[in-house]
Amino acid sequence: MNEIKFRHSANPLVIFGAGVFSELPAMIDDIGNNILIVRGASSMDNNPAWNDFIAALAKRSIRVHELRAEGEPSPEAADEAAEEFRRKSVHGIVAVGGGSAIDLGKAVSAMIPQKGSIEQFLEGVGTSKYDGFKVPFIAVPTTAGTGSEATKNAVISRIGRGGYKKSLRHDNLIPDIALIDPALSLTCPPEVTAASGLDAFTQLLESFVSPKGSPVTDGLARSGMISFAGSFERACADGSDIGARSGMSYAAYCSGAALANAGLGAVHSLAGELGAIRAVPHGVLCGILAPAGHRANIDAMKKLPGKYLSTLEKYSEAGGILSGKVPRGWEDGCGMLVSVMDKWTSDCGLPALSDAGYTAKELEEAAVKAENKNNPVPLSEGERLAILMKNFK
Template sequence: MFLDFNLSSIPHIIFGAGRLNEIYELIPQFGNNVLYVIGRSSLKKSGKWDEIEYAMHKNSINFSEISVNGEPTPILVDESVKKFRNQKIDLVVGIGGGSVIDAGKAISAMLPKMDTIKNYLEGVGNKTHDGRKIPYIAVPTTSGTGSEATKNAVITEVGIGGFKKSLRHDNLIPNYAIIDPQLVLSCPRSVSSSCGMDAFTQLLEGFVSPKANPITDELAKSGIKQMKDAIVHISSEKASDITVRTSMAYGSLISGIVLANAGLGVVHGFASSIGSLFNIPHGVVCGTLLAESTKMNINRLEQLGTKGENGLLKYAIVGVLINGRESFENINVPFYCSILVKTLENWTKQLNIDRLSKYGVTTADIDNIIDRTGLKNNPVHLKREDMNEILINRI
């Protein structure tokens, strides 16, 4: 077999229940002036912020905080940087969901700069970030985006002329990622459900991507194995089971590593375009479109004959994993592709993933959405009518 691939760096990963406490041992290596980027209310409601404040005072560490509500915007990042640029911040710590992690990542990257983040966003600005940043520690409190393991921060501006674009550089990968499943126990079930579907989407799209390699394949399979049984429990009474949350946290982390190296497909293409037009959670877009997009991809791969065999085999392998089989020998490809699609459809129903119409998306918006949607790293080319069908079925 001829192999030819790249593999990006990952953060120093600290994974396990209760391991957030190790952050106080890490901080001194960076300095004594810390900026915390947190969510608007969830961390404080859970009581964890009180514990963090107590520990910071106990360890004589100076700190400030900034709260993030929703996906980070250029205005939020620019105003945060302006406020703290002259305070000689030694370390930025992001504790929250994917939006908070991205906001912290962007703020750490822009604190050394003197201009707006828009100038450095892909497809928006005309500058390339040089990688200089304030050290950054990412601590996720949801299991979804895997942003704790990626080198980009997604910045959103919603509306006509809006965008959902990345600030990206290899050096923007967090210095440390602390994944403590105990922090996810208080995450609302509806949020857990959409985030979980986002993580699974990233594992699946990365696995079937043309850019996938043997390492990302094995990582994706390990994440799928962990998530396949846990995902249906995150909206049930078992959501408070630490083993369920640990499996989801692992799957989310691995999905970030996989997407950073293998890329993503049409579901995330839709998520980017829809997210730039409507105030809709990223995980909801992924969760609501995953089954339909997977079904369409499989149908189009089947039409390619022998050229589609590799893509179909990969989808079938995921079906095998979900079905609990360990052997990939003599796979009935059509059968296990069908198992995969049916399972994704069942998850969408079981987890009560909303349709796009709940957030104001109508059939009149479809053309604009498709115009903005990229198919980079999708395993098969989709025609405009294919994308139209996917959207109509979930509006």
């Protein structure tokens, strides 16, 4: 056994289970009586639990401000909301929705105590150091995907030419409470279930093979993949299956907790660059790129099996988990992994990148700008472009 050494940050409190949403008013009461609720574009619109929740807050004389997250948060959206709710002196923020709502809530909670624009604190964009001060923040996911309820970053997007997707990051940005109620995802439409699920899976697999991983993140990723394997197809086929929804919510939480510490690899880097060019859902991009991206990693490592044996064995283990079969050696397991991912991508009917509106020139630009950070093996620009071109019809 090698020496064990790691640094791991995590939520102070995670509450998980169908029905735990009813505990939220009491938690908000502990924070204060002037609260901002950030919601997704349509999150909870037709859910009767929402009216009960608002009534419970009124009963406790809690003043509620509401903000809708329209798409992935831009720097302007974060700045405007921070300015408004700084003036209104909110005591805390609760985000109820998918990754966009949670990231917007996180960003606003961070920016209320700061001066200036969020852009100055974004990695790779600004030069100021974010000090970690924020107002209390509770994350309540209604989709099973980004795992933002467990991560330490808020992704801010400027989409279009010269655009970016960059993070505001700090250990303190991990939500103070992650309240995960799988029943809230029962009304999530099949296409969002599939895309969000593929995002969660990509995060689990990239964390699992990351050189920055630890025994803790390996355990989270392994547990998340086992849960994912037993739930993904079921949740896509029957959205009302609470067991499958529960398994997906758990897998998504594990993916966030793992990636917050192990980081992500080339697939996410490429998905980030493409997502900055066009407003294609992040999960769709992850689903499109994951099979070719991991195949490229496996092929690159196969050239030096002595150096990369432990990672190839991890890919093989993931193949065994997903296929439910015992691999006969790592090559067999890697093959199982790639074929299961190919099947998901075709079952989910994901578009080719060209059908999603991308041009060959845009793919070239994305391949140049993408990085190998936390990828198990360095990929050349040409190898990154080949991943993209495999999905360009």
